Structure formats: C-alpha cells, structure tokens
Amino acid sequence: MSSKIVSVEEAILKIKDNSTVAIGSSGGGFLEPALLLKSLGERYKKTAEPKNLTLLHSTGIGDNKDGGLCHLALKGLVKRDIGGHWGMAPKMVELALNNDIEAYNLPQGVLSQLFREIAANRPGLITKVGLRTFIDPRIEGGKLNSVTTEDIVNLIELNGEEFLFYPVIKIDAALIRGTTADLDGNITLEKEGTFLENLSIAQAAHNSSGIVIAQVERIAQRGALNPQNVKIPGILVDYIVVDKKQQQTCITHYNPGYSGEIKVPVESLKPMPLNHRKIIARRATEELKKNCVINLGVGMADGVALVAAEEGIENQFTFVVEQGLIGGVPAPGVEFGASLNPIAIIDAPYQFDFFDGGGVDVAFLGAAEIDRHGNVNVSKFGSHIAGCGGFINISQNAKKVVFCCTFTTGGLKTKIENGKLNIIQEGKIKKFVKDVEQITFSGEYARQINNQEILYITERAVFRLNLTGLKLIEIAPGVDIENDILNLMDFEVEIASNIRKMNSKIFNEGLMNLEID
Structure with a gap:
C-alpha cells in the first residue's frame, strides 16, 4: 500500500472549481488546518483556481485578524459560505457585508450534527433549534445579505408540532487536522484541545464521493498507533500533509493542560x-x-x-x-x-x-x-x-x-x-x-x-x-x-x-x- 503523504501543493490541487469544502476547526486556531487554508488562498491568488467554492464549517475559523478563513476571503474563490460563526474571520465578514458572496449563518450544533446526517445519507436534520430566531425561515432563514436568496432551512410540522428541517449538503472536499498520522492515514489527536466533528466530516466527505485532506504535525510507521487513540481511521483519509510548525492555537504552541496530557495548576x-x-x-x-x-x-x-x-x-x-x-x-x-x-x-x-x-x-x-x-x-x-x-x-x-x-x-x-x-x-x-x-x-x-x-x-x-x-x-x-x-x-x-x-x-x-x- 502506497503512502498517502503528499506536499501541500499537491493536496490543494485536488480541490476543483465549484466544490463544496467542509472545514474542521474552531476559532483561535484549535484544530485549524492552517497550512492548507493558507496554501489554498495562495493558489487562487497565483492561478485564479479553484473558483466558486462553497465553504461549510460549524464554528468560526480564525484569530480575529488575518488567519483562518481570512486566507480564503478572496473574490471569486468563494461563492457561498455557510458557517456557524463568522466573527473570527473579519475579511470573510467584509465579503458578506459587501454582497460579494452568498452568506448563511446556521447554529453551530445544527451544522455539527448535519455532518452525521450527510455521512449516513439521510435527507437532513430535523430539530427545534432555531425556531422563532433569525434562523427561522419566517424571519430571515439564516441569510446574512441581500444576494443570499436560496432557502436552506424549511419549516415543517410533525405530530402537530413545529420543527426546522435542514437538508443535507454533499461534500466534495474536507480539510481537517490531527496531531499524528501513520503511513495509511490513521490519525490521532493527542496534542489537540478538542476533537470537534472531524470524524463526522471525514465520513461525510468520503460517503459523498469526496476527498479528505488531513494536516498533521508528524508521521508514524504503519501499525505504530494505538487503535484506541485513532480518532480518524485511514480508510476515510485520501491525502496527508505534514506541517512540523503546527501550533495548538493561534497564540499557544502547546499547552498540555488543554490536551489533558497533564493537570496544570x-x-x-x-x-x-x-x-x-x-x-x-x-x-x-x-x-x-x-x-x-x-x-x-x-x-x-x-x-x-x-x-x-x-x-x-x-x-x-x-x-x-x-x-x-x-x-x-x-x-x-x-x-x-x-x-x-x-x-x-x-x-x-x-x-x-x-x-x-x-x-x-x-x-x-x-x-x-x-x-x-x-x-x-x-x-x-x-x-x-x-x-x-x-x-x-x-x-x-x-x-x-x-x-x-x-x-x-x-x-x-x-x-x-x-x-x-x-x-x-x-x-x-x-x-x-x-x-x-x-x-x-x-x-x-x-x-x-x-x-x-x-x-x-x-x-x-x-x-x-x-x-x-x-x-x-x-x-x-x-x-x-x-x-x-x-x-x-x-x-x-x-x-x-x-x-x-x-x-x-x-x-x-x-x-x-x-x-x-
């Protein structure tokens, strides 16, 4: 079996025009595949490719400055952004405010759970979360600007009660991060402060016939990882990119108190x-x-x-x-x-x-x-x-x-x-x-x-x-x-x-x- 390790340039070339890209990360740099995001933005600046991406992420991704999704905040690169949080990426917010992209804000938990629905090939998520708020299609439907017109949230009734229905969104590519990967793509998260929904994202992309690109800090030999520590199995991962300078957060190289390695005072x-x-x-x-x-x-x-x-x-x-x-x-x-x-x-x-x-x-x-x-x-x-x-x-x-x-x-x-x-x-x-x-x-x-x-x-x-x-x-x-x-x-x-x-x-x-x- 050949290794799944590739250069970041090779990996980013796998993302095509009009793709829906799911990104696993949380604000402040937790689990952020920073090298992948930066390289994707640089590729577009040099080649004007890929075009018209739809981004899908459950949390805000960024550092309130230039990191995270700000690397992708480029006219033409992104057509639509569906995010659980926006404020950590001010440049992406600017695109939304200027009507340069279609922009949706959905509840973090809805998007987190929606990845499981995508993975299981179910039609969508039914929940009361969002009723009577701006997510409700009777109010704003989660739309953030005037160029965003398509309804992606529906009001339904079951047994006489109101619910919201969030249809699934097929994923063409997933960008995720871990700490260690073996040559077969099995991934552990021992230095990370959170696991988020990266397993669900990888399953959703794989079962959508999409690709999964994972950024990690280091590589281990085949069979070297404890199976109880493997959070993302290699059968879901297509490409591995190594970033030896990977930080735990945008301001901390590594705090063992966040990962649970030790108890800090x-x-x-x-x-x-x-x-x-x-x-x-x-x-x-x-x-x-x-x-x-x-x-x-x-x-x-x-x-x-x-x-x-x-x-x-x-x-x-x-x-x-x-x-x-x-x-x-x-x-x-x-x-x-x-x-x-x-x-x-x-x-x-x-x-x-x-x-x-x-x-x-x-x-x-x-x-x-x-x-x-x-x-x-x-x-x-x-x-x-x-x-x-x-x-x-x-x-x-x-x-x-x-x-x-x-x-x-x-x-x-x-x-x-x-x-x-x-x-x-x-x-x-x-x-x-x-x-x-x-x-x-x-x-x-x-x-x-x-x-x-x-x-x-x-x-x-x-x-x-x-x-x-x-x-x-x-x-x-x-x-x-x-x-x-x-x-x-x-x-x-x-x-x-x-x-x-x-x-x-x-x-x-x-x-x-x-x-x-």
Whole structure:
C-alpha cells in the first residue's frame, strides 16, 4: 500500500472549481488546518483556481485578524459560505457585508450534527433549534445579505408540532487536522484541545464521493498507533500533509493542560481586576448550584470560570463547552473553545445531542442587545457579523439561562470603591432597546414554549423574564434607579415591589468566600 503523504501543493490541487469544502476547526486556531487554508488562498491568488467554492464549517475559523478563513476571503474563490460563526474571520465578514458572496449563518450544533446526517445519507436534520430566531425561515432563514436568496432551512410540522428541517449538503472536499498520522492515514489527536466533528466530516466527505485532506504535525510507521487513540481511521483519509510548525492555537504552541496530557495548576489563571466585568461575573457566579452542569459563552460570561477558580469552587460543578469539553476550567478570550484540565473530550455532535436534550442546567451567555420582549441579539449588529455559534442550541435548551453584559457600551467607565458602583462615564450605545436588530434568542419562545428561567445580569441591575417582559429585581449599591437604569432603556419595565440591593461582597476587593447550595 502506497503512502498517502503528499506536499501541500499537491493536496490543494485536488480541490476543483465549484466544490463544496467542509472545514474542521474552531476559532483561535484549535484544530485549524492552517497550512492548507493558507496554501489554498495562495493558489487562487497565483492561478485564479479553484473558483466558486462553497465553504461549510460549524464554528468560526480564525484569530480575529488575518488567519483562518481570512486566507480564503478572496473574490471569486468563494461563492457561498455557510458557517456557524463568522466573527473570527473579519475579511470573510467584509465579503458578506459587501454582497460579494452568498452568506448563511446556521447554529453551530445544527451544522455539527448535519455532518452525521450527510455521512449516513439521510435527507437532513430535523430539530427545534432555531425556531422563532433569525434562523427561522419566517424571519430571515439564516441569510446574512441581500444576494443570499436560496432557502436552506424549511419549516415543517410533525405530530402537530413545529420543527426546522435542514437538508443535507454533499461534500466534495474536507480539510481537517490531527496531531499524528501513520503511513495509511490513521490519525490521532493527542496534542489537540478538542476533537470537534472531524470524524463526522471525514465520513461525510468520503460517503459523498469526496476527498479528505488531513494536516498533521508528524508521521508514524504503519501499525505504530494505538487503535484506541485513532480518532480518524485511514480508510476515510485520501491525502496527508505534514506541517512540523503546527501550533495548538493561534497564540499557544502547546499547552498540555488543554490536551489533558497533564493537570496544570489552576492558580496559573490570573484573578480578574475589580472592574465592571468582574462585578457581572461575580453576580452571575451566585447563580451556580452544586453538582450542576454549566455552560459558559464567549465574552463577558467567560469571567464566571475565572471567578469560580479564584473562589476555589470550580470543582463543585461541571463546566461543559460546546466544542466537546467536559470538566476543567473553560479558557477565556481568543482560546475560548478549550478547557484547562478537562476530565473528558468528546466529539462535538454528541455534546450537542446532550445540550439539545436539556443536559445543561445553567448557561451563562453574553448579550449585545436586549429588547422589551426579552429577545437577545449576539449575532449581527450594525456593520458587524459575529454569528450565533452554539448560542441558539444552548440558550434554547438549557434549563436556566443567565445573560451577562454591561448596561451600556461604547465608552462606559466605572469605578468601584467603598463597596459601591460609580458610573464615571456612560456608554454611548444603549443595550436595552425597543427591538433587537436580529433575534438570536427568542424571549417569547422561552416564555411560551420552553418555560425556562431567564435572568439578565449587568454591572448595575438584574432583570428576570416574566410573562409580560422584563422585571427589574436587583440594583447595585451606589446607582440611581431612575437616572442610571430606567432613563437608559428604550422601553418600560416592571419593577419588583421588593427590589433588592446586589450582594455588597461583589463590590469589594478580596475573596467573596462564596458558598453555593
């Protein structure tokens, strides 16, 4: 049997015009086949080939700068991009905003699970995920611009209930990554911080009569790999490309705490300074319960993990991350999607099965806009397309959802002293608006269909979603309810008769000595 190892130039030549290319990766460089992406972009710049590709990826791929999908953000190279998240690749976002490509945003979990449907030659995925959000064809159908007209999401009814149907998409080529491959193409992921859906992608491409190109760091002899460690069997892999400079993430060459090789000291996580971001995280942390399963979103909500670690309570519950991580402490910032010291790493489609079935007890998520109906927008605002990522799967199915954000944005300055919050400079942009620009979370669906418990936590106020809308239940010490809260909202809210002050420990230096029930 001949070796499957080829040069990157040889591998990229296998991708033809009008191909649908599935890419396995997560934002921040996790599992990113960076050499393959860069070489594909360079080939197009030199030869104007291949043309009119359709990209298919469940997560955002990039580093918020020039990496990831930015290598492919070239007019003519890409015709259509169907992605679970967009914000990590600003150049691809620019193509979408300028109507240079057809652009779709679908839930990360839907795309992750859809690869399994493609692999099994089933007609598509039937799920309630996306109902009453911008994914719903009655609203936007996941379309991001005016040149995107084809419907790829359908509303159906089964046994008197509404569902969304996502048809399968045949794959011509798959670009994936691993750590080690043997000469037959069997691949292990021992240095990776996540497995994502790379097995499902490889199966889907293979069963679509497509090709699978895998980038790895190193090569082993035939038969040298422990079969229990092989995550992608060689029967699915057509070509192997070696990148000896492959990094674990875009900013870290290798952290053994992400891969589970060793347990790193949690004390290596720096405590957050006492600012409004920490105030929000501390108040959110009070919603934790012992032995609960907890999900954290990217952004403001990821501070919950840092506060929990600082308080020494991170072992009293279990964090789960949509990329397939169970246990440990979720990584913040650009490396979101991994966890330090995970107890298990599973394939992402199975993680989303667990999420969609209600396995998450409490989800802490960010919010860019909140409206009078309790709707939340995190996916598209002004000239920025972030995308929904796993937000819809999680927010629609968790038993309890806690949205975390500042009350205003765009220049907000605060000072915490003497146990009180002082607003030094108000943000220019209101977050509590009459109607959100895009519905990523439906307050109506949460109230009427799911009967979820929903909280909105800011540095100065806490709201609860009830049957009529938002209800103000807590305020921070030091703020004026009229001037600092109500006058900065574009809609009226109900005020609790027994409105409380937020815990004073939140606004003081040192540990809160937090105890959870």
